Amino acid sequence: MIEQGIGAKFQEETKYDPYRVRKPGDSESIPPAEPFKNYENPVAVFSLPDPDLSVGANLWEILRKRRSxxxxxxxxSLSLESLTRLLWAAQGATQRYGRTLFRTAPSAGALYPVETYLSVRSVAGLAPGVYHFRPQAFDLEQLRDRDHSIDLARAALGQAMVADAQLTFIWTALLGRSRWKYRQRAYRYIYLDAGHIGQNVCLAAEAEGLGSCMVGAFFDDHINALLGVDGTEETTIYLSCVGIPVHG
Ligand SMILES: Cc1cc2nc3c(=O)[nH]c(=O)nc-3n(C[C@H](O)[C@H](O)[C@H](O)COP(=O)(O)O)c2cc1C
Structure with missing residues (x-):
């Protein structure tokens, strides 16, 4: 017997069907949320150098070699140049059209509900701490000014690699950016968006000679608390730790 639960209900209720793309209650309008997040009083703001994209990499070789x-x-320590390219691969701006900032990774409706945060343990030229990345300014807002990698590893069900990695990406979704358009289906799209961003980071890490591992197993609200997000309107959906790999 198939297990009954929220998963099957979710799948069913977020399906499009040709006769009823809009569901009951969908006609009331919801205002879209702000497309960019800025903190009023970050501990500090760290401007990132422009990423040097002239270094080159062989995509086919990277795809062949990529491994968790x-x-x-x-x-x-990781270099700041590597971090800059990783962030650009995650959510770097590649084109502006009106208020829309197209990025390196695709996003349903170009609504970009995913926010990128970093837990930094060891990057040359960047203090350990927790940061929020702003693709529009290409900078980092510092939210916490000490190393939280052990707290994060505990929140990731005790996975030691999160404590050992030089840094960990944390991706949240701001539901309000997608929900006004996609309603309940927005809950599917945020994960797809995050998957694209995560894969960009995996490939960029490999291109940098670094190692990465995606992390889907974590105590959601522990990480939400670390970031200071409410877990409803903005909630953690995915992580990726990145570091200098030990081969063999
Ligand atoms: C959605 C998702 C969640 C994952 N979560 C974890 C995790 O919490 N811990 C872990 O060690 N690996 C995690 N992984 C990595 C997978 O275990 C890994 O991709 C898989 O074993 C295939 O190996 P490969 O990535 O080397 O090809 C995750 C991968 C994905 C796509």
Whole structure:
């Protein structure tokens, strides 16, 4: 017997069908949420250098080599140049059209509900802490000014690689950016959007000679609390730890 629960109900209720794309109650209008998030009083704002994209990489070779890496050289630091390219791969702006900032990864309706945060343990030239990335300014807003990698590893069900990695990406979704248009189906699209961003980071990490591992297993509200987001309107959906891999 198929297990009955919210999953099957979710799948059913977020299906489009040709006769009824809009569901009951969908006609009331919902105002769209702000497309860009800015903090009023960050601890500090760190401007990032322009990413040097002239370094080159062979996409086919990277696709062939990519693997989830879970062991990292803990004593070494990631370079700021690498971090800059990783962030650009995640959500770098590639074109502006009116208020829309097209990015390196696709997004349903170009609504970009996903926000990128970083837990930094060891990056040369960047203090350990928790940061919020702003694609529109290409900078980092510092939210916390100490290393939280152990807290994050505990929140990731005790996965040691999260404590060992030089940094961990944390992706949240701001539901209000998608829901006014896609209603309940927005809950599907946020995960698809995050998957595209995550894959860009996996491939960019491989291109940098780094290792990454996606993380879907975590205590959601522990990470929401670390970021100071409410877990409803903005909630953590995915992580990726990145570090200098130990091969073999
Ligand atoms: C949605 C998702 C969640 C994942 N969560 C975890 C995780 O919490 N911990 C972990 O060690 N690996 C996690 N992984 C990595 C997978 O275990 C890994 O991709 C899989 O074993 C295939 O290996 P490969 O990535 O080396 O090709 C996750 C991958 C995906 C796509």
């Amino acid at each position: 890496r879970r062991r990292f050289h803990t004593e070494r």
